[in-house]
Amino acid sequence: MATAVGALAHTEEHSGLWSWLTTVDHKKIGALYGITGFLFFLLGGAEAVAIRTQLAVPNGTVVDAARFNELFTMHALTMIFLAIMPMGAAFFNYFIPLQIGARDVAFPRLNALSYWVFLSGAVILTSSFFLGGAPDGGWFAYVPLTGKQYSPGTGLDFYVVGLMVLGLSSLLASLNFAVTIINMRAPGMTLMRMPVYMWIALVVAFLLILSLPVLTVGLIQLLFDRKFGTNFFTPGSGGDPILWQHIFWIFGHPEVYVLILPAMGIVSEVLPVMSRKPLFGYSAIVFASASIGVLGFGVWAHHMFTTGLGTVPQVVFSASTMAIGVPTGIKIFNWLGTMYGGNIRFVTATYFAVAFIATFTIGGISGVMHASPSVDAQHQDSYFVVAHLHYVLFGGAIMGIFSGIFYWFPKMTGRLLDEATGKLTFWLMFVGLNLTFFPMHFLGLAGMPRRIYTYDAGLGWETWNFVATIGAYTIAASVLVFVVNFLMTMRKPRTAPDNPWDGATLEWATSSPPPEHDFDVIPPVHDRDPLWYMRDHNIAMPAPPEHQHIHMPPPSYFPLIMGLGVAMMAIGVLSTFAITALGIVVVIYSTWGWVLEPTD
Amino acid sequence: MGSSRSGRAAIIIGSLVATAILTWAIFVAFADSANTPQTTFIPASVQAALVRDAYMIIFILAGVVFFAIMAVTLIFTLLYRERPGQTALQFHGNSKLEVVWTLIPVIIVVIMAVPTFSAISETSKAPPADALKVVAIGHQWWFEFQYPELGLTTANELHVPVGRAVSVTLESKDVIHSFWVPQLSGKVDMMPGHRNHLWFTPTQARPEPYLAQCAEFCGISHANMRFRVFVRPAADFDAWTKSTAADRTAPTTDIAKAGEAQFAASGCVGCHTVKGNAAAAGTVGPNLTHFGSRTTLGSGVVDSNPQNIRKWLANPQNVKPGALMPNLNLSQDALDKLVPYLEGLK
Amino acid sequence: MAAATHHTAPAEHATTMGIDHRKLLMWIFLASECLFFGSLISTYMVFRGDSIVGPYPAEILDIPLTSTSTFVLLMSSLTMVLAVYGAQHGRPTMMRVMLLGTIILGLGFLGFQTYEFRTFGAEGLVPSTNQFGATFFVLTGLHGTHVGVGVLYLASLLLASFRRTGLGRDQVLHIDIAGLYWHFVDIVWIVIFTIIYLIPQ
Structure with missing residues (x-):
């Protein structure tokens, strides 16, 4: 075996498909995450458009009930796990080393493994559409509906296995990011000099590290219930369906912050740079983010106010949910404080960031409204909740991600996205999102439950459903315009300057796009906004030593092989355990190869 | 500027x-x-x-x-x-x-x-002692309502008197459902293996029903799991309980009598109770004793009228996807008899 | 090239917190594992006494047997400590012997567990029997999996230590990190043992 490992070692190509398959460069991996995440964003969007088309008019006949249930389940899973999280991970991958002044993440090969495991999970989950039916129990998969008795098909098995694989990927990535941020900061970058975005990356990493194992346990238990006849969640044999809800939401609520915090981080980068002034209340934003991370573990049962929790838990979780609204409110004020007195450069990234404040605030307000169990009893599982979560995840997370795309695109590609087309994207998306999601508040108020594939005329739901569908098509158009912009821009020469926005953080201290080793010389950090400090104090970047060799880790295909091994282990659970056994062998083989592979 | x-x-x-x-x-x-x-x-x-x-x-x-x-x-x-x-x-x-x-x-x-x-x-206070007790049971995809003190069982239409507290015990026979009558009460889930409670005191009697709908996703026909609550003056409610406590209206016409025979012959009696028809004592499906006096069928999915009853019997899944009532492949002749029988169950 | 490399070599190992990346990774990973076992143990606690049919824990748990296997696993922590000591003090033979001892004791523990599972199976307790079976097998089975992974991990280190280059310049670190993992798995077992076997139901 050692010979085989030896023979395959040393794969040093710098371009072409092989270089992408074996890359351990955080920038390339970030790009892979970004492209993959965006493609799944398109898929999730297509699912959303199908859902909205079905609901455009009463008694729609575009899709049948069974397909509709698959669509709304997969729309959520795709957007959460395959689009927003990986697009967030793309920026983390790309900018954690660049913002802290490092040459790569702490574990470059582990980073590649995270991506390949993510891709395996994404493909497995999505393939369910063609292999006997997609999961159709909603993204939180409440048992007993998702148990073997009421979901005898394989869809829910794909859900369980897919989420386990995706969870593994996120865990590996988070461990890597946490170690990188804690341990690889440039000289002078103390914790309180880190960009807010790095603080948020750290909080997100710990949220995932501490919440994913809980989900994994729940998934193992659900798998045992479905495959081996145990009764964790089956009532009547001693099991309890409420337990699943607790387990799911102990993961699920921190997960919500995993989705929204990165967008908050992006906005906290874009607003000060574009306003040409420092972030207002840096420490407040840092402490608010950290306390959101801590409190995020103490609010899960507000998803369960209607399950018969009892009075005391209702009051406790109501209070904790109201409490978590406070740090969120502080952030909104701080972003406005950052704009105050600025000389704001309104480019597309700024449009998205400012719109984020407005649309995220709407989602925040409706979120705090649900903190009241009495009100929640009317809102829970109605379209009011659908409106709320989309204002947080689209109005928040997606708007933030688009701001980040326009902000960092020149750094990542050396090209500036076209501004006029970008603004068209923005206006279509902004109008589209409000057209789609604001009417859902009205529908919820009018008593429309979520997850219904049809409704009768005469309930006062026709108008707003139709408006929401028009909005969905408007969003689709905006995304299409963006794709055109992307494709056109990528054909242009690389003309973007190194620091087009006069950014303050270290990623702007290197070339656009950065060299493989990120920095010719690691910039010194004297201040929270290091480049502005150097600009204002006339400090030049130190020149690189004349004969410099910077050692970068060589490419490796072991992450890819191990990713395939993990995929085989998962596929085995869905088909025959022999494949799982083979997968374990592959994982062990690649672990040894990994360890023995020379990295010098 | x-x-x-x-x-x-x-x-x-x-x-x-x-x-x-x-x-x-x-x-x-x-x-x-x-x-x-x-x-x-x-x-x-x-x-x-x-x-x-x-x-x-x-x-x-x-x-x-x-x-x-x-x-x-x-x-x-x-x-x-x-x-x-x-x-x-x-x-x-x-x-x-x-x-x-x-x-x-x-x-x-x-x-x-x-x-x-x-x-x-x-x-969260306990309901008053004189509250009307109702047990609401969620099934895929319909609601069963029992009045234990009155010995009544009905489906998909809940009748309550105005001005008196109604104490609802919530149960489920299969998956999680949620009981939600927006104008009368916020929702509380019907949780298999648990017994939840809610209570409300209706303040406005009116002839039109209060519309309600299952609020927790419960499978393929979740969207079609609806019910209605009729809030009536006390006297009307008492009259309703009397007529509901009574046996089914015996069929009078020949065709309806043939329908009752067909109801047994086609196996309907295995799942449905029709009080007064000794053969019909099934409890899997809704109690049909007074089916003819309900305003909708299929748990509120369509209005109850002869055309819709016929459509439903001919192929329930066609009206309500996933409906657990099997398609009995009833002949036109059997339908001709069953529809007047069911309609006559006032 | 070789001349150039040594410029950067020291910088590569300087970390912000002064702790090696790999060790930090293991610490954070173990934090995640705490939540993993915490959730499994909580589930066990939630379903304590909820079995509707037997065999019930009191009827089937063989406390003397499992006390023995617990002792075996505890001893493996001792040998692990000695292996780390051997590595730190440049005594490769001691390190290898103690690693081997840890591996054997770990395998011994797994042997006890296999025997216990088989006996339970023969007496009619499988995961689908009742709430005790479900929570017991999933919790102890996943713990056993962790022991098994640990055995593989230590065995790989032992094998690698016989290479010409041994475990390289980071030998102490490698053994130290493996020790962290091994001790964690042991400590978790003490919690599991106390909750399942010692606290009467």
Whole structure:
């Protein structure tokens, strides 16, 4: 075996498909995450458009009930796990080393493994559409509906296995990011000099590290219930369906912050740079983010106010949910404080960031409204909740991600996205999102439950459903315009300057796009906004030593092989355990190869 | 223009006016949506009114916060756009201001908490002793209602008297469902293996039913799991209990009599109870003793009329996807007999 | 090239917190594992006494047997400590012997567990029997999996230590990190043992 490992070692190509398959460069991996995440964003969007088309008019006949249930389940899973999280991970991958002044993440090969495991999970989950039916129990998969008795098909098995694989990927990535941020900061970058975005990356990493194992346990238990006849969640044999809800939401609520915090981080980068002034209340934003991370573990049962929790838990979780609204409110004020007195450069990234404040605030307000169990009893599982979560995840997370795309695109590609087309994207998306999601508040108020594939005329739901569908098509158009912009821009020469926005953080201290080793010389950090400090104090970047060799880790295909091994282990659970056994062998083989592979 | 004092004033006033108009328009749309058949905002019970009052306060607070944040965002957007000659103020924060705006959300949530907790303490009280007891059981995809003290069982239409507390025990036979009559009560889940409770005191009798719908996703026909609540004056309710306690109206016409025979021959009796028809004692499907007096069939999915009954019997899944009633492949002749029989079960 | 490399070599190993990346990774990973076992143990606690049919824990748990296997696993922590000591003090033979001892004791523990599972199976307790079976097998089975992974991990280190280059310049670190993992798995077992076997139901 050692010979085989030896023979395959040393794969040093710098371009072409092989270089992408074996890359351990955080920038390339970030790009892979970004492209993959965006493609799944398109898929999730297509699912959303199908859902909205079905609901455009009463008694729609575009899709049948069974397909509709698959669509709304997969729309959520795709957007959460395959689009927003990986697009967030793309920026983390790309900018954690660049913002802290490092040459790569702490574990470059582990980073590649995270991506390949993510891709395996994404493909497995999505393939369910063609292999006997997609999961159709909603993204939180409440048992007993998702148990073997009421979901005898394989869809829910794909859900369980897919989420386990995706969870593994996120865990590996988070461990890597946490170690990188804690341990690889440039000289002078103390914790309180880190960009807010790095603080948020750290909080997100710990949220995932501490919440994913809980989900994994729940998934193992659900798998045992479905495959081996145990009764964790089956009532009547001693099991309890409420337990699943607790387990799911102990993961699920921190997960919500995993989705929204990165967008908050992006906005906290874009607003000060574009306003040409420092972030207002840096420490407040840092402490608010950290306390959101801590409190995020103490609010899960507000998803369960209607399950018969009892009075005391209702009051406790109501209070904790109201409490978590406070740090969120502080952030909104701080972003406005950052704009105050600025000389704001309104480019597309700024449009998205400012719109984020407005649309995220709407989602925040409706979120705090649900903190009241009495009100929640009317809102829970109605379209009011659908409106709320989309204002947080689209109005928040997606708007933030688009701001980040326009902000960092020149750094990542050396090209500036076209501004006029970008603004068209923005206006279509902004109008589209409000057209789609604001009417859902009205529908919820009018008593429309979520997850219904049809409704009768005469309930006062026709108008707003139709408006929401028009909005969905408007969003689709905006995304299409963006794709055109992307494709056109990528054909242009690389003309973007190194620091087009006069950014303050270290990623702007290197070339656009950065060299493989990120920095010719690691910039010194004297201040929270290091480049502005150097600009204002006339400090030049130190020149690189004349004969410099910077050692970068060589490419490796072991992450890819191990990713395939993990995929085989998962596929085995869905088909025959022999494949799982083979997968374990592959994982062990690649672990040894990994360890023995020379990295010098 | 933004640089001059009057220009700034124009921006601020214009933004405030624009935001006010937007807030007002949204308010109008909310008010309009509140006035719909399945509304959550027009209470018809003591408890729903309590919730609505808490909701109202929270709603107004939400409106104020919305107006404030939107207006400030808009003003800053217009006021601090880059202009030639303008420079950005350089400061890192303002401790006093930050303390103030930490207190603002604290005060807001405290204001929210007061009506919330008082509503919780009110609705979590035990129902009065003379409450009408109802057991509501969720099935995929219909509701069963039992009145244990009156010995009645019905499906998909709940009848209650006005002015008397109704205490509902919630159960489920299969998966999680949720009992939600927006105008009478917020939702509480029907949790298999658990017994949940809610109670409400209806305040407004009316001939039209209060519309209701399962609120927890429960499988393929979740959208078609609806029910109706009839709030009636006490006398009407008593009359209803009498007629519901009675056996089914015996078929009088020949065709209806043949229908009763067909009802047994086609196996319907295995799943459905028809009191007075000794053969029909099944409990899997809805109790059909007074099927003819219900306004809908298939758990509210279509109006109850001869055409729809026929359509349903011919192929239930066609009317309601996933319906657990099997397609019995009934002949035209069998349908001809069954429809008048079922319709006659008043 | 070789001349150039040594410029950067020291910088590569300087970390912000002064702790090696790999060790930090293991610490954070173990934090995640705490939540993993915490959730499994909580589930066990939630379903304590909820079995509707037997065999019930009191009827089937063989406390003397499992006390023995617990002792075996505890001893493996001792040998692990000695292996780390051997590595730190440049005594490769001691390190290898103690690693081997840890591996054997770990395998011994797994042998006891296999025997216990088989006996339970013969007496009619499988995961689908009742709530005790479900929670017991999933919790102890996943713990056993962790022991098994640990055995593989230590065996790989032992094998690698016989290479010409041994475990390289980071030998102490490698053994130290493996020790962290091994001790964690042991400590978790003490919690599991106390909750399942010692606290009467």
